[in-house]
Amino acid sequence: MTWGLRQVATTPYNIEGIGFIDSLKGWTGGDNGFSFKTLDGGFTWDTIHICPLMDRVFKVNDTMLFATGSQIWRYKDGFIPAIPATRYAWMTCNPNPVKDNLNIDISTSVNTHVMLMVLDNNGNRVSVIDNTDKLKGSYQYHLDTRPLAAGMYYVILKTHEDKQVVRVVVGR
Numbered sequence: 001m002t003w004g005l006r007q008v009a010t011t012p013y014n015i016e017g018i019g020f021i022d023s024l025k026g027w028t029g030g031d032n033g034f035s036f037k038t039l040d041g042g043f044t045w046d047t048i049h050i051c052p053l054m055d056r057v058f059k060v061n062d063t064m065l066f067a068t069g070s071q072i073w074r075y076k077d078g079f080i081p082a083i084p085a086t087r088y089a090w091m092t093c094n095p096n097p098v099k100d101n102l103n104i105d106i107s108t109s110v111n112t113h114v115m116l117m118v119l120d121n122n123g124n125r126v127s128v129i130d131n132t133d134k135l136k137g138s139y140q141y142h143l144d145t146r147p148l149a150a151g152m153y154y155v156i157l158k159t160h161e162d163k164q165v166v167r168v169v170v171g172r
Contacts, residue, residue: 008036008045012123019057021065021075029054029069031123031156031165050079053163070163088112088161097169104129104141104155111136112159118143121152145170 008015008028020026026042027050029035035054036045053069060066067073074080090107106116116130126148129141143155150172157164 006042006045009034009047014123016053016055017057017067017069019059019065019067021059022062027051027054027057027067027075029067031119031154035067035069053165055163089114089157089159089164091155091157091164091166093155093166093168096166097171098145099171100144100146102143102145102155102168104143105138106141106157106164107138108134108136108159110161112161114139115156115158116141117156117158119154119156121154126153 013034014031015028016030018026018028024039024041026038027035027048028038028045029051031053035048035051037048038045051067051069051071051073054067056068058066064074064076067075067079088109089112092105094103096102104116106114108114112134114130114132114134115128117128118126120126127143129143130139148170150170153168153170155166155168
């Protein structure tokens, strides 16, 4: 067996899950809310609009697999949402666009681990705002955006149960 590097997206992208139903047909996805499909064993990938924030793929048998992300999706002759989305975490960021200080409000409906981070438009981690266990409830954070260059950023909230992404524009 040999390994080879394959490009999925033309911009930097954090791949979090990949799975194949057979030797040619597979899917992958991750942080930025896009998913990708290959029909040639991973040599080429096309953007698709299923299973946003895909982070796990589980093959049940030769005709069925499940993918998780912002929802659970089932593949059997095509992807369909298998389970309606249930939110365990919520996040708002304001003002947006922001000049100096961004207010980030999060809420969790269960006790969980919270990772709150900022990525730049290329997918590079700019900062980790929080990475701790939290009790169920609401929390507020303040991010000083003055050191950031003007442009687009992503505030990402990850818990054990959920993931939220908010695109934020830093303007001057």
